[in-house]
Amino acid sequence: MSASAAVFSLSQVLVVVALSPLVIGLMRTVRARLEGRVGGGVLQPWRDLRKLLRKEPLVADGRSWWAVAGPLLLMSSSLAVCALTPLLGTVTFDRLPDDLFVVVSVLLLGTVAVALVGLDAGTAFGGMGSSRHMTISALVEPTVLLSVYALSIPVGSSVLSEIVEARLDDPATVLSPVSLLALLALTIAVVAETGRLPVDNPATHLELTMIHEAMVLESSGRDLAWLELGSWLRLGALMGLVSTLLVPWGVASELSVVGLLVAILALAAKLAVAATVLAAVEVALAKVRLFRVPELMAGSFVLAFLAVTASYLVVQG
């Protein structure tokens, strides 16, 4: 049991590490093509990473050891998230269930690490970015918890792999109002948490609007590579989670070579479709004003709340 869980976790980590930069590259390429540009190609993020990893990090005077430790903490929390979420298989360790609350808290660890990196340099932009980042995560948290609570009511457990397994057994539940509302709310929350449009523009370096870029502004070389890869991994894992919940097919429920290969191909296909859709939607969106972000988050909170009430409707009826 725990041996096959280890195989699944390890392959999840390897596959997501290999795929996330490609997902980012695909999103950038789709965006560039839709805007009439050629774009750097799907492999460009990998080339960027290789370049950054070879470079020596330059640390500004007065920065503490956190400039090195923060990126590593973000990276390890992202790797833990990749290992925990049931992206390829629903087999889990006995002692370490992939409970949603565990996953969210591991994610938050990474969020705090990046925010501290932003504060550590002592520049105005870093502090501003960290403050905005923490505000948004505080607003995202209730939505994530409520929407997964709604998803967990029919299953009776907040363990992600059990939710995915229940959906594999009975695909009709995917189309129920509860799951659609909860997934919509979860999607908005994921988009906000990973700093995509309309909450944060990942391509901007305009002082007044940047959030994620403001926090990593003072990092360079290897540290910057870990920060970038860590946040890409978060995006990849969360996108994989949402698309697995929406389309559970392909996820293996027991260990076999064929099952694992099918699961990897299915995950790659899901991520490719999700990335294309997300990038295509992003082209049509403008970044909302920072003061209207709470509005968006309140909207997704209400959707998650409605999902919870609607699930009681089903249980009673």
Place this chain on the structure above:
Amino acid sequence: MPESTYTQLVELSAALLLLCAVLIVWRRSLGAQIRLLAVQGWALAGLVAVLGVHEDSVELVSVAVLVAVLKGVVLPRVLSRTTAADRAAAREETPLINTTASLLAVSFLTMLAYLVSRPVLVLGSTPAVAAVPVGVAMTLLGFLVLSTRRHAVSQLIGFLLLDNGIATVAFLTAGGVPLVVELGVSLDVLLVVLILQVLTSRIRTEFGDADLDDMTELHD
């Protein structure tokens, strides 16, 4: 139609009705609100059609067609003609309470709807009865839009949302009303909307604005 499909279709259309109501509260652009109202009209027609097919009632299916034509096509078109006149006032700029607060109010009102419709839920465990709170919630949300928006067309949209909610409750609990009564009610709503449309355009030509809060005093 098999029972499970019936249950799923009723749930799906009820969820669509509620989702449209929430999005009407969320969005501030009048064009988007009108489009959502049209989608809601189609969802209501779908709900009636599902109920009609389930009960093998030709009358309900014809009512569904009537609902689709009136609430899905005619009323949205009348409303968009009202707003097409001036592009500048196509947004509800300053609702009485901000969007975040009204979205939180939406969650409280939905909870209230579930609480007050508990006596109805006791009556039976059919999917139609289980969806009654959605109708009550739509009615309450209609009141919310009516009382917090300043723009005349927004208030009209709130009124139609209220009407949709009442119709939903009627169809879910009583299996619909006789065709004659439904025809009368529909014509009533249509007339009210037409009169209010004329009134709104008169207000706008008179005052250059359709903000009802500016009209609290009498003048010669």
